[in-house]
Amino acid sequence: MRRSRFFKHMPTSQSIQENRYLKPLRRYLHHHYLWQFNRRGVAGGMAVGLFFGILSPIAQILLGAIGSVIFRVNLPVAAFATLVTNPFTVPPLYYAAYRLGKWILGEDSAADDGFDPNAVGAMPELKGDVSSWWHTALEWVQGVGPQLMLGLLVFAIVSALLGYVLVSVIWQLQARYRWKQRVRRIQQSLED
Template structure:
């Protein structure tokens, strides 16, 4: 499984060359194509994981998530491919759970009582955009947005420290193998 995933990633991950030929990125190409943003280093990997999780969870609009994470990676000197990849945590399978959790967490944090049952009913009924909008502008919007922010920040912090720890474990194993232990 690991080899398949690695080979798939190497085939489909964005490469610097794809961005070099883009006319849209020409004005900022010198920033986007900086080599340190494409290398997997001790500092860039945790930053990429954290930014990807933050943007992927908080910004629930496919396409904008990847672009947002990639552009945020520039000032934070995070790994661009990893930041883009981590946005896929929020996908059609996980989005309902993330939205439900955000309403729940937002209700707890703000002391509100937005109905989660109404959210579930709208999901089950495949409600129209108009009904979703009515629910959102009621009492649910502040709870959901605040909950999304809290969950995104928590996921980013956990992702940062987990990626840092895994990176250190990887280096420790390499060092131990080199020593011959």
């Protein structure tokens, strides 16, 4: 298999299957679609990675890898696409998801157009004993949780669909361009 310069440092199927820590998962990691860079695998990997990268606040790469095994799409692309959420993108993404969730649930009013740091702000700090922190954290999650999760679900689905379509379109355009270049080279060689 020919590997591009960008992907030459990625682990291969063989190196992952020979890893002693991944030995129990070896039977799930053997499918060739997990490692081939074709249109279906890459576009599907992008969709799976974007979906779990946006939807899950923790274990995104693990969930992306599991999703790629289930849907038999490119695993490295799925793992890489989960990195769409990072410390720079999470705050605006979560705030926009919270606002979208409030709008979908019909809780968004014209009077509430400002940012409320108490409603969406950072999770409560640990002050006092742990039991009071858990109680405060649970209240915080109950206050913003439904709106935030609904907004994240919508963003995850839309971004996964857009990612799949965008990669497929770019892949096809690139294939057409290469084909035209090949035809042009053949025509030039025949003319000479």
